[in-house]
Amino acid sequence: MRSLIAVILLAVIGLGLALCLSDMPFGANHIATAEKAGRHYLEKAPQETGSANVVTAVVVTYRGFDTLGEVTVLFIAAIGLGMVLYRRKKQEGKPPQPASFVLQTGCCFLFPLILILGVYIFLHGHLTPGGGFQGGVIVASGFLLAYIGCADMKIRHRWFEATESLAGSAFVIAGMAGLAAGGSFLMNFMPKGNFNTLFSAGIIPIIYIAIGLKVGAELTGLIANLLERAE
Amino acid sequence: MLATVQNCMVIALTVLMLAGAVCACIFKDLISAVIATAFVSLLAALFFFLLHAPDVAMAEASIGAALTTAIFVIAIKKTARSEEE
Numbered sequence: 001m002r003s004l005i006a007v008i009l010l011a012v013i014g015l016g017l018a019l020c021l022s023d024m025p026f027g028a029n030h031i032a033t034a035e036k037a038g039r040h041y042l043e044k045a046p047q048e049t050g051s052a053n054v055v056t057a058v059v060v061t062y063r064g065f066d067t068l069g070e071v072t073v074l075f076i077a078a079i080g081l082g083m084v085l086y087r088r089k090k091q092e093g094k095p096p097q098p099a100s101f102v103l104q105t106g107c108c109f110l111f112p113l114i115l116i117l118g119v120y121i122f123l124h125g126h127l128t129p130g131g132g133f134q135g136g137v138i139v140a141s142g143f144l145l146a147y148i149g150c151a152d153m154k155i156r157h158r159w160f161e162a163t164e165s166l167a168g169s170a171f172v173i174a175g176m177a178g179l180a181a182g183g184s185f186l187m188n189f190m191p192k193g194n195f196n197t198l199f200s201a202g203i204i205p206i207i208y209i210a211i212g213l214k215v216g217a218e219l220t221g222l223i224a225n226l227l228e229r230a231e
Numbered sequence: 232m233l234a235t236v237q238n239c240m241v242i243a244l245t246v247l248m249l250a251g252a253v254c255a256c257i258f259k260d261l262i263s264a265v266i267a268t269a270f271v272s273l274l275a276a277l278f279f280f281l282l283h284a285p286d287v288a289m290a291e292a293s294i295g296a297a298l299t300t301a302i303f304v305i306a307i308k309k310t311a312r313s314e315e316e
Contacts, residue, residue, distance in 0.1 A: 121289070129286045134293055137293040137298055226306070
């Protein structure tokens with residue numbers, strides 16, 4: 001019975017998608033508006049935003065509002081998990097078995113290097129591939145490694161929550177500043193500097209640093225919640 | 232010459248990804264299934280890189296292959312390891 005319902009649901013969803021997409025020239029190379037926008041980004045983005053990485057220019061300036069939405073979705077997911085796990089405090093059982101010497105030393109050696117890689121990626125988001133989200137996730141994976149390798153590792157949730165909210169506010173404030181400077185939300189109101197150097201592209205590096213810190217702190221808190229609380 | 236090499240790589244990657252996805256579906260041991268999905272994610276990251284999308288490749292490798300796998304493994308460790316019939 002259940003599989004029958006599943007098959008019917010799948011058929012309905014598939015039919016709906018097919019109907020919605022049937023008018024679109026799928027995969028065609030001549031969707032007029034999309035091609036126009038894409039070409040505009042590729043040709044004009046370096047001059048308009050001062051960012052060497054066009055993907056970053058699109059994510060942070062042209063589609064900056066979408067990025068705010070993405071960050072909000074992540075935030076809501078983290079809050080939801082925190083709520084689900086809040087009540088189940090870990091009971092004081094026997095402490096987990098410590099990892100072997102080789103594993104502990106390896107984790108302690110790799111942890112700072114991974115953090116530096118993550119920070120590098122979100123600092124250089126406007127120059128090299130990558131950006132706030134990728135860098136933040138790499139920072140969080142460094143903390144995950146430390147958590148797994150060192151049994152007595154514990155983060156201070158207060159500090160991570162403070163970082164997260166400050167970074168989130170910084171994003172919105174930077175966007176509002178663009179509005180106040182007489183343009184639109186997230187307008188690039190700062191000097192663009194020399195193309196392809198670290199201090200360039202105006203507001204973009206600031207926003208990517210905020211996103212990187214926010215995503216890193218959020219995902220680290222999420223992993224720490226999972227590892228500490230639920231049992 | 233270069234185009235042929237790239238075509239061969241694309242075909243090999245596609246076949247390996249499909250194999251990994253099928254394995255993830257049929258494995259009864261959930262840890263093995265999660266590792267199979269991580270394998271698919273890693274190959275997808277390589278695929279994105281071949282298609283000149285390093286930004287997406289980085290996101291796929293760090294989120295799909297590292298973080299999601301870790302969260303699944305933690306969840307499985309705290310529940311049941313094997314799928315029941």
